[in-house]
Amino acid sequence: MPVKWMPLLLLLLQMTCCFRSGNCGKVLVWPMEYSHWLNLKIILDELAQRGHEVTVLRPSASIFLDPQKSPDLKFESFPTSLSKDDLDEVFLLFVNKWIYEIPRDSGLSHSPLLQNVCERYSDSYLSLCKDTVSNKQLMKKLQKSKFDVLFSDAIAPCGELTTLAETIGKAEMWLIRSYWDLEFPRPTLPNVEYVGGLHCKPANPLPKEMEDFVQSSGEHGVVVFSLGSMVSNMTEEKANTIAWALAQIPQKVLWRFDGKTPDTLGPNTRIFKWLPQNDLLGHPKTKVFVTHGGANGIYEAIHHGIPMVGIPLFAEQHDNVAHMVAKGAAVSLDFHTMTSSDLLNALKEVINNPFYKKNVMWLSTIHHDQPMKPLDRAAFWIEFVMRHKGAKHLKPLAYNLTWYQYHSLDVIGFLLACVAAIAFFTIKCCLFVYRFFVKKGKE
Amino acid sequence: MPVKWMPLLLLLLQMTCCFRSGNCGKVLVWPMEYSHWLNLKIILDELAQRGHEVTVLRPSASIFLDPQKSPDLKFESFPTSLSKDDLDEVFLLFVNKWIYEIPRDSGLSHSPLLQNVCERYSDSYLSLCKDTVSNKQLMKKLQKSKFDVLFSDAIAPCGELTTLAETIGKAEMWLIRSYWDLEFPRPTLPNVEYVGGLHCKPANPLPKEMEDFVQSSGEHGVVVFSLGSMVSNMTEEKANTIAWALAQIPQKVLWRFDGKTPDTLGPNTRIFKWLPQNDLLGHPKTKVFVTHGGANGIYEAIHHGIPMVGIPLFAEQHDNVAHMVAKGAAVSLDFHTMTSSDLLNALKEVINNPFYKKNVMWLSTIHHDQPMKPLDRAAFWIEFVMRHKGAKHLKPLAYNLTWYQYHSLDVIGFLLACVAAIAFFTIKCCLFVYRFFVKKGKE
Known part of the structure; x- marks a missing residue:
């Protein structure tokens, strides 16, 4: 694979x-x-x-x-x-x-x-x-x-x-x-x-209702939460773990979620079946992006300079999030083992510690400052x-070489054959000379 | 070096x-x-x-x-x-x-x-x-x-x-x-x-006298010959070898040369202390460039699509010319051993065989067709x-690693030390157990 x-x-x-x-x-x-x-x-x-x-x-x-x-x-x-x-x-x-x-x-x-x-x-x-x-x-x-x-x-x-x-x-x-x-x-x-x-591009204005919700966050700003389009069967327990943590922060939260509304959902959190992700990440109120670490989402966050909480799920997402963590632009969580307080602490860390914003802004600068x-x-x-x-x-x-040419096995094989041939003839010669003299000695 | x-x-x-x-x-x-x-x-x-x-x-x-x-x-x-x-x-x-x-x-x-x-x-x-x-x-x-x-x-x-x-x-x-x-x-x-x-740029018009000389070549065109600015003491014999070969071709020749006029110089060859090399290589009459293979000259030839006869002298010139030969855009000669007929044959080959022009035109295409x-x-x-x-x-x-980190010698060293320590203690334990039982056996 x-x-x-x-x-x-x-x-x-x-x-x-x-x-x-x-x-x-x-x-x-x-x-x-x-x-x-x-x-x-x-x-x-x-x-x-x-x-x-x-x-x-x-x-x-x-x-x-x-x-x-x-x-x-x-x-x-x-x-x-x-x-x-x-x-x-x-x-x-x-x-x-x-x-x-x-x-x-x-x-x-x-x-x-x-x-x-x-x-x-x-x-x-x-x-x-x-x-x-x-x-x-x-x-x-x-x-x-x-x-x-x-x-x-x-x-x-x-x-x-x-x-x-x-x-x-x-x-x-x-x-x-x-x-x-x-x-x-x-x-x-x-x-x-x-x-x-x-695929990155400037943000478009949000739909009126969503813009009103975002603006209602005041100076705290908003959290954008999306685990992508392919996760369909999150357990109720997991959804409650997430909803409880989101309810504890002063930010407003826009959560892309397609399941049963969790019991622990806070009044600061709204659930959407689909989010205009790029437009939200480009919004000045957005403080943090909770993402599964797909390349498209990560790049939109880099483009707009939004620090991340990464919850990788499969494929190259683990790699992507590990890179963002190593570059100081994200905190990583394990989807399977994370508790409410893990998520809450991660959110608080990324929102309140300017370290993450500073680093993701540098990645954003690199991303924009290319010759073409x-x-x-x-x-x-x-x-x-x-x-x-x-x-x-x-x-x-x-690319034009076969695998044995690439590893020089044909050359090595030829040289070994030469050595073997020389060794064979040398031994044969020695034996011949030895026998010759032994024979002569016996005579 | x-x-x-x-x-x-x-x-x-x-x-x-x-x-x-x-x-x-x-x-x-x-x-x-x-x-x-x-x-x-x-x-x-x-x-x-x-x-x-x-x-x-x-x-x-x-x-x-x-x-x-x-x-x-x-x-x-x-x-x-x-x-x-x-x-x-x-x-x-x-x-x-x-x-x-x-x-x-x-x-x-x-x-x-x-x-x-x-x-x-x-x-x-x-x-x-x-x-x-x-x-x-x-x-x-x-x-x-x-x-x-x-x-x-x-x-x-x-x-x-x-x-x-x-x-x-x-x-x-x-x-x-x-x-x-x-x-x-x-x-x-x-x-x-x-x-x-x-440094490559379009050709400027030649000085009037030089343009007249170039035009006088008719359909045969001209050969541009330069071994760069650093070769000062070519022997008289070598100069005569070159001049004789140049005299045999129907093309007119512009030769950058700063020594005594060779006896064998033909009427088709003119000697110059300095040549407007780029303007000459960009001239439609130019058929071939005889060069020592310096990077600047090679690039001007590639830029204007002029096939070459390479006579490398020192430094990376041997590499450059070898690359041009491998890509079918040049013929190479050895400055020290070449005879008049070697040079003459090389010139004829590059001028008359369309193979070289075709290949250097492809290099020229690559050179011009870049994103920036x-x-x-x-x-x-x-x-x-x-x-x-x-x-x-x-x-x-x-780049941040020391040489022993780069080659993982610190890790290998640590692992070897661990193996050595385990071996040491295992042997010590065995000896102890052995002595214990031997002693007991003796009692």
């Missing part, structure tokens, strides 16, 4: 691409659902704005891909044996098993529970893949269209049909949904561009791959 | 820097002579244009630093015990020993000849350093000036006063005079920016370091 690859977007040159000299290119997209699609969509809308023809492959089972919400994109829909509900169920099962049922310290790769769910997830995607490539009409149409580039989310199987290692080697350019505000500096290859936070905006860089490199049929000059030649 | 570091420009945050909130900063420069100064000057002029106050430290022994040619820069001159002629002699001795007297296959680090010259070079620079830091008046003035950033050429000793490894760790940002058109892709750190070719111009990127990151007192978020934390 490529957990470390979660925040990746992959840009892959199609083998059969045709290049036209004009600025206008044809982009084929193999997308992913949920928050991944939201990020991809930002780039696709930008490409469409720049005049490119963007075609998104859309299985009929798709959950998030709504052509009506993306009027600038073309959607190539095709029937699948899975239904929308089937796919939704597989996703939610996958995520909920990961959050609730896997002992967190057992190590992902050794968890038989996750393996079972992974297999079901893989089987479902394999069926989607089969439905795609065995659809002759669709394949013929795609081939005729002569796309310039395939743009694919690396987390979505089927974007490449072959292994992950091969995909890494084949992709002309990698766009990573991260940057050095979130990451720690480390060596990176020239065909990797860090475009984290490309991440979205422009993403668009530039996609266009570059289209213009020049790839970006070979940025790809390490190591 | 840090040969691999030759094409580097170093940007170092001064420890005592003071940051002002406005856009205007104060830059202190520790420069280098010859072609290194030409590159540095491009960046300094750009910074001055952007409104920054740029002060260049100028030893009285300086060869290339002419305040009259840089009206936008401030020069802080100070007396040195070395004269200009002393320094010039040391440089030329250094380079000429390297080119002519060091057996090329002996390996630089093992050459006692180079070591001697290196020592003289180091001694001269040490004397310059001493003259600088022991000049109390100068130091007081510099301290008072409260510079925001120290910008230094890493090849020039004294820019950092401490070792090279330490300098690498201390520098906030590295600007490398190279890019993926010249280099092969490899991992790189986030605080390293590849700004090769930042190299000079703008260089200026951005210098300004970033001034604005934010550094760029810590781009620096790997490994």
Whole structure:
């Protein structure tokens, strides 16, 4: 399970691409659902704005891909044996098993529970893949269209049909949904561009009722609480633990929650099924963001300079929150073991200690002070791959080597064979000379 | 001798820097002579244009630093015990020993000849350093000036006063005079920016007489021949070897040469003490550039898409030419062993085989098709370091480790000590138990 690859977007040159000299290119997209699609969509809308023809492959089972919400994109829909509900169920099962049922310290790769769910997830995607490539009409149409580039989310199987290692080697350019505000500096290859936070934008005004609620917080300000779109079955007990802690602070709280209203809910807390998260994080009254640590939310908090209380749930969220803690912009809590007072103390710490605000403001400064905006860089490199049929000059030649060449095993093997041959002949010679003299001595 | 570091420009945050909130900063420069100064000057002029106050430290022994040619820069001159002629002699001795007297296959680090010259070079620079830091008046003035950033050429000793490894760790940002058109892709750190070719610009018209000569070449075009500014004592024999080969081609030749006119000089060849190299390489009649492979010349050839015959002499020139050969944009010759026919064949090959033109045009495309111009990127990151007192978020934390921490020797040492202690006590216990029972057995 490529957990470390979660925040990746992959840009892959199609083998059969045709290049036209004009600025206008044809982009084929193999997308992913949920928050991944939201990020991809930002780039696709930008490409469409720049005049490119963007075609998104859309299985009929798709959950998030709504052509009506993306009027600038073309959607190539095709029937699948899975239904929308089937796919939704597989996703939610996958995520909920990961959050609730896997002992967190057992190590992902050794968890038989996750393996079972992974297999079901893989089987479902394999069926989607089969439905795609065995659809002759669709394949013929795609081939005729002569796309310039395939743009694919690396987390979505089927974007490449072959292994992950091969995909890494084949992709002309990698766009990573991260940057050095979130990451720690480390060596990176020239065909990797860090475009984290490309979806960030200034806040829009809040709906009137919500704005009134926010303003009613006075000088205390508000807390924004959201554990994302994929957590559905929080226990009543857990909801009460959270609600009780939130009720103790002088701030007003906006809580994204889709369950039974907890008994301990305080008068300062309002529950919403959906929050305009970016607009809230950009509001001057917002003091702290309680988040599960998804890359999109973390980047919105960095963009607007809001310190965080991180409650990571699954995938790369643990990593993201650990980074924010290490950079002094967040306090971390364990979703499974946290008590009301843990949450309360964490909120008080982040709200009252200026340390966190100062650090997240520095991350915000880094995020804004780049030579070029991440979205422009993403668009530039996609266009570059289209213009020049790839970006070979940025790809390490190591990708062309087999594994035994990469580790120099062929050279080592040859040298060992030489040594063995020399040793063999030397011993043979010695034996021959010895026998010769022994024989002579006997005569 | 840090040969691999030759094409580097170093940007170092001064420890005592003071940051002002406005856009205007104060830059202190520790420069280098010859072609290194030409590159540095491009960046300094750009910074001055952007409104920054740029002060260049100028030893009285300086060869290339002419305040009259840089009206936008401030020069802080100070007396040195070395004269200009002393320094010039040391440089030329250094380079000429390297080119002519060091057996090329002996390996630089093992050459006692180079070591001697290196020592003289180091001694001269040490004397310059001493003259600088022991000049109390100068130091007081510099301290008072409260510079925001120290910008230094890493090849020039004294820019950092401490070792090279330490300098690498201390520098906030590295600007490398190279890019993926010249280099092969490899991992790189986030605080390293590849700004090769930042000095490149469109060609200006040639002087009338030179333009007439170039035009007289008709459809054959011209060859531009220059081995740079530091080769002074080419033998008469070598000059004749070159002149004879040049006389055999139908092209007109412009040869930068500062010695006795060779007897074999053909009517198609003109000798010049200095050439407007960039204007010639950007001229539509130019077919090939014969170069020693200095980074500046190679980048001008890439910028204008002119294939090369490389005759590397010293330092990173061998590397540069080898890269151009590997990328199919040049043919390489050995300065010491090449014959007239070698040079003639190389010229014919590069002029007549479209392979080289095609490849150098691709390098030119890569060079021009970047998200941001190299000079703008260089200026951005210098300004970033001034604005934010550094760029810590781009620096790997490994720089903060000592060598034994970096290699985890402290951890390994501790674990070994634990194992040793456990082994010691286990053996002691066994011995004790054994003796106890033996004693009991004897009783």
